[in-house]
Amino acid sequence: MKKLIATLALGLAVLGFTGTAAAQDSAASAPVAEATAAPAEAAPADAAPAAAEAAPVVDKGDVAWMLVATLLVVFMAVPGLALFYGGLVRSKNMLSVLMQVMCVFSLIVVLWAIYGYSLAFGGGGAFIGVLDKVMLAGVTPDSLADTFSAGFKLPEYVFIAFQATFAAITCALIVGSFAERVKFSAVLLFCVLWFTFCYLPVAHMVWYSEGYLFKAGALDFAGGTVVHINAGVAGLVGAYVIGKRVGYGRDALTPHSLTLTMVGACMLWVGWFGFNAGSALEANGTAALAFINTLLATAAATLAWSMAEALTKGKASMLGAASGAVAGLVAITPACGSVGPMGALVIGAIAGVLCLWGVNGLKRMLGADDSLDVFGVHGVGGIAGALLTGVFTAPWLGGTGAEDFSIAGQVATQALGVGVTIVWSAVVAFIAFKVVDMVIGLRVTEDEEREGLDIASHGETAYSK
Numbered sequence: 001m002k003k004l005i006a007t008l009a010l011g012l013a014v015l016g017f018t019g020t021a022a023a024q025d026s027a028a029s030a031p032v033a034e035a036t037a038a039p040a041e042a043a044p045a046d047a048a049p050a051a052a053e054a055a056p057v058v059d060k061g062d063v064a065w066m067l068v069a070t071l072l073v074v075f076m077a078v079p080g081l082a083l084f085y086g087g088l089v090r091s092k093n094m095l096s097v098l099m100q101v102m103c104v105f106s107l108i109v110v111l112w113a114i115y116g117y118s119l120a121f122g123g124g125g126a127f128i129g130v131l132d133k134v135m136l137a138g139v140t141p142d143s144l145a146d147t148f149s150a151g152f153k154l155p156e157y158v159f160i161a162f163q164a165t166f167a168a169i170t171c172a173l174i175v176g177s178f179a180e181r182v183k184f185s186a187v188l189l190f191c192v193l194w195f196t197f198c199y200l201p202v203a204h205m206v207w208y209s210e211g212y213l214f215k216a217g218a219l220d221f222a223g224g225t226v227v228h229i230n231a232g233v234a235g236l237v238g239a240y241v242i243g244k245r246v247g248y249g250r251d252a253l254t255p256h257s258l259t260l261t262m263v264g265a266c267m268l269w270v271g272w273f274g275f276n277a278g279s280a281l282e283a284n285g286t287a288a289l290a291f292i293n294t295l296l297a298t299a300a301a302t303l304a305w306s307m308a309e310a311l312t313k314g315k316a317s318m319l320g321a322a323s324g325a326v327a328g329l330v331a332i333t334p335a336c337g338s339v340g341p342m343g344a345l346v347i348g349a350i351a352g353v354l355c356l357w358g359v360n361g362l363k364r365m366l367g368a369d370d371s372l373d374v375f376g377v378h379g380v381g382g383i384a385g386a387l388l389t390g391v392f393t394a395p396w397l398g399g400t401g402a403e404d405f406s407i408a409g410q411v412a413t414q415a416l417g418v419g420v421t422i423v424w425s426a427v428v429a430f431i432a433f434k435v436v437d438m439v440i441g442l443r444v445t446e447d448e449e450r451e452g453l454d455i456a457s458h459g460e461t462a463y464s465k
Contacts, residue, residue: 066159072270081268089179091256093454096179096453104187104188107188112168113135116167120167180253181242194428212420217410224331228382229382229383229386229422231425232375266325276332279336335385338389347388355381360376362380390414
């Protein structure tokens with residue numbers, strides 16, 4: 001009997017070993033849910049963390065929100081920015097501005113897919129990325145991009161599309177500085193050069209985890225430096241290099257349709273919620289914070305600009321209210337995810353007053369014909385917003401900063417980001433404008449400028465007589 005029992009025990013032991021080995025082999029090739037169901041003694045102690053890393057969570061709500069946010073940013077540019085700019089120029093140049101905004105936006109979206117995404121976010125060091133994802137190589141519907149929450153990811157295609165709209169609208173913003181006097185082909189060539197050698201490095205430095213300004217601790221939630229200071233400085237350089245419009249300072253170069261400008265400004269405000277709240281990359285509390293901050297800062301800036309204009313000029317204008325709204329949107333962009341709602345109100349109010357000075361007093365001081373006040377609104381508003389981010393992120397002022405947050409230290413870091421962006425953009429823009437001028441020429445002839453770029457450049461008119 002003892003021999004029989006011993007034989008049975010040995011047999012069960014052999015079967016148990018064989019079964020355990022088979023279970024291990026099965027678990028190695030099974031889906032995560034099946035692997036985690038294997039017996040505890042058949043799997044290593046770190047099997048659960050490894051399984052969690054192998055299967056990050058893709059939340060359908062986050063995906064849906066980011067697709068909507070991307071759509072909203074497209075809406076900002078075409079038609080929002082196009083109509084805002086179009087209403088500000090004379091009627092004979094309306095279509096030229098619409099064409100420049102639409103075609104620049106389209107051009108940069110294409111370049112983003114070809115090489116822009118790779119150089120901005122495809123790896124690399126402190127200043128620029130690498131070409132590993134040229135032509136979106138290796139990106140599939142199953143590829144994932146990180147969000148800000150550990151374990152949560154987005155489909156990479158969603159992130160690529162969202163960031164493409166940022167790059168495209170940044171380049172489209174610049175055209176307002178030299179509207180009504182530049183060759184259409186020159187605008188496109190300049191944007192190719194500036195996008196490649198300025199936007200991509202700055203975006204990489206600020207938003208990529210190994211970027212110089214990111215590692216320095218500069219805060220730019222949705223593009224105060226990358227988008228607005230970058231575009232504002234490039235536009236100002238273009239205004240200097242290209243020169244003033246025929247009749248500037250002598251003739252009345254007034255907007256032809258403030259109605260369209262108002263419509264465009266409202267579209268920008270609506271679309272900007274995708275721009276700012278979408279930069280959370282998730283449908284979460286940070287997105288909600290960015291959303292309400294965008295709402296409050298814009299309203300405060302609209303009122304502040306209008307009140308300051310009424311006090312200094314005797315009347316509050318529709319153009320001023322629309323410009324004030326954009327100023328508030330610009331200023332809150334870098335801060336929207338890290339400051340509290342009351343901080344957003346203060347930032348918006350300050351931006352409204354500062355940008356009013358930017359398009360009047362500062363513009364006279366600079367002496368440049370920045371046609372649609374790109375630097376006065378986007379440059380000045382972006383600088384103010386970037387610096388004030390360092391103040392109102394402080395937790396005792398309602399921000400989300402750590403308990404040991406230093407206003408002085410963060411403002412110094414923000415100033416570094418502002419300074420690097422200004423210098424980089426100015427140098428690249430100057431060289432790019434000079435190259436374009438040598439290759440194809442920047443400016444239309446005086447006769448074409450007097451006739452209007454709608455007819456001279458595109459052979460059509462915006463309005464029937």
